[in-house]
Amino acid sequence: MEKAQIQELIRAAFAARKFAYTPYSRFQVGAALLTKQGKVYTGCNIENAGYTPTNCAERTALFKAVSEGERAFSAIAVVGSMEGTVNTLVTGPCGVCRQALYEFGGPALTVIMARTEEDYIVTTLGELLPYGFGPANLAGN
Numbered sequence: 001m002e003k004a005q006i007q008e009l010i011r012a013a014f015a016a017r018k019f020a021y022t023p024y025s026r027f028q029v030g031a032a033l034l035t036k037q038g039k040v041y042t043g044c045n046i047e048n049a050g051y052t053p054t055n056c057a058e059r060t061a062l063f064k065a066v067s068e069g070e071r072a073f074s075a076i077a078v079v080g081s082m083e084g085t086v087n088t089l090v091t092g093p094c095g096v097c098r099q100a101l102y103e104f105g106g107p108a109l110t111v112i113m114a115r116t117e118e119d120y121i122v123t124t125l126g127e128l129l130p131y132g133f134g135p136a137n138l139a140g141n
Helices: 003-017 057-067 095-105
Strands: 027-035 040-044 073-082 110-114 120-124
Touching: 003 027, 003 040, 003 057, 003 073, 003 110, 003 120, 027 057, 040 057, 057 073, 057 095, 073 095
Parallel strands: 073 110
Antiparallel strands: 027 040, 027 073, 110 120
């Protein structure tokens, strides 16, 4: 991916983070998911008093995209920090999000974890989830 495309995806993730509903943790996350056709779907984390029904930003973006017929993705950008602060650490997808993303992006999915538009890490889902379990595992191979 080109630097300009990475930065555009990071900006979209920051814009999505503004909509986070985080009254309990105050940790706000935004994600921007890029389809192989070039369309971007965004998501934010949405907490719930019951905690278990809480949904992460990455899955919000993924579920929005899949619910509109998308099935192939090339990259996702993730940003996160405590409400009103700039995080000094990168925010990576949690284990559940890694598994959900693996279903549609596989190990080649580019994962961008950003502090700012200029300060980010680019990796792959395969590096974050080695030996991931996906559709191929159930294909009888």
